[in-house]
Amino acid sequence: MTDQKDSRTQEQLREHYEIEKDLASRLRNATSDERQHLYSALYDELYRRVSHHPRNTRRLSSKDNDRAVRGQMLFLRRFLRPESVFLEVGPGDCGLSFEVAKYVRKVYAVDVSAVATRNASCPDNVAIMTFDGINVPLPGESVDIAYSHQVMEHLHQDDAQAQLRSIYDALAPGGKYVCLTPNRLYGPSDISMYFDETPTGFHMKEYTNTDLSRLMLRSGFAKVKAYAGLKGRFAPAPNFVMASVEALLGILPHASRRAIAQFRPVANVLGIRLVATK
Structure with missing residues (x-):
């Protein structure tokens, strides 16, 4: 997701947009077999060609990284136990995993791109893997x-259920998948937010809570619960x-929809924070 407070110049945003849109179109039009190799290759190419991409520059601000990790931990901490085995899909710089x-x-910590984790120095109980x-x-x-x-x-919409099923299979009975993703009602939330009304970058498909809950249930999960948050406090919705x-x-x-959905109190309710239980 691209931060709407992105400090890059209009020229940099346009450059990022044109490159990502081109790469994303290759992924959208690829076959299932081709996509299994393209996810990693195309993301690596994006980070290489767009030097000012947030993934490449975010490490420069440890304060911002720490704040982001703390924000995620406010919700996630309730699910963690000393004996737990934890899987993060798409860990980025691994700050949260650490x-x-x-x-x-x-x-x-499993990611499609080795570029994102290349400088990570692991604690002894963390394993970084590509997939x-x-x-x-x-x-x-x-x-x-x-x-x-x-x-x-x-994820390409044809791959979303396959990944959900793979996560489901990896979970122990009673295990939980905590999934946060932008709501399409206030999107697009990729680089195309500055140029288009629908995602044309690497956001292959944006969901609503309702859409994704149904997909999770079709993938085998026994129940799915949505949470709404405000100032670090969360409750089931x-x-x-x-x-x-x-x-x-x-x-x-x-x-009109986007203006209302982006209003902070509404966005706190709509922002997808789903907990699916096996």
Whole structure:
């Protein structure tokens, strides 16, 4: 996701947009077999060609990184136990995985790109792995808590259920998958937010809470619960309330819908924070 407070120049944003849009079109039009190799290759190419990409510059601000990790841990900490095995899909610079490692027995951090984790220095109980973007490279029923933050939207829609099923298989009975992803009602949330009304960059598909909950249930999960948050406090949001709010917003014109959905109190409710239980 691209931060709407992005400090880059208009020329840099345009350069990023044109390159990412071109690479993303290759992924959208690829076959299933081709995509298993393209996820890693195309993301590596993006980071290489766009030197000012946030993934390349974010490490320069440890304060921002620490703040982001603390924000995620406010919600995630409740699911962690000393004996837990934790899986993060798409760990980026591994800052969150390294923090989680303080609270659990073992952490696996799997990413399609080795570029994002190339400078990471691991705690002893963290294993960093690359994968094809779909198939989690861990034994079945070996994980207690799986987590992803801004990953689902990067999957080709034909691969989304396959990845969900792979995460489901890796989870132990009763295990949980905590999934955070932007809501399409306030999108697009990739670089195309500055230029288009629908995602045309590496956000292959953006979801609503309702959309993604249904997909998780079709992938085998026994139940899915949405959470809404405000100032670091989180509470379950009834499914019928979430579905009603999203349905009402969904019928509005794009500009009106996005303006309302981006209003902070509304965004705190709509922001997808799902917990799927096996």
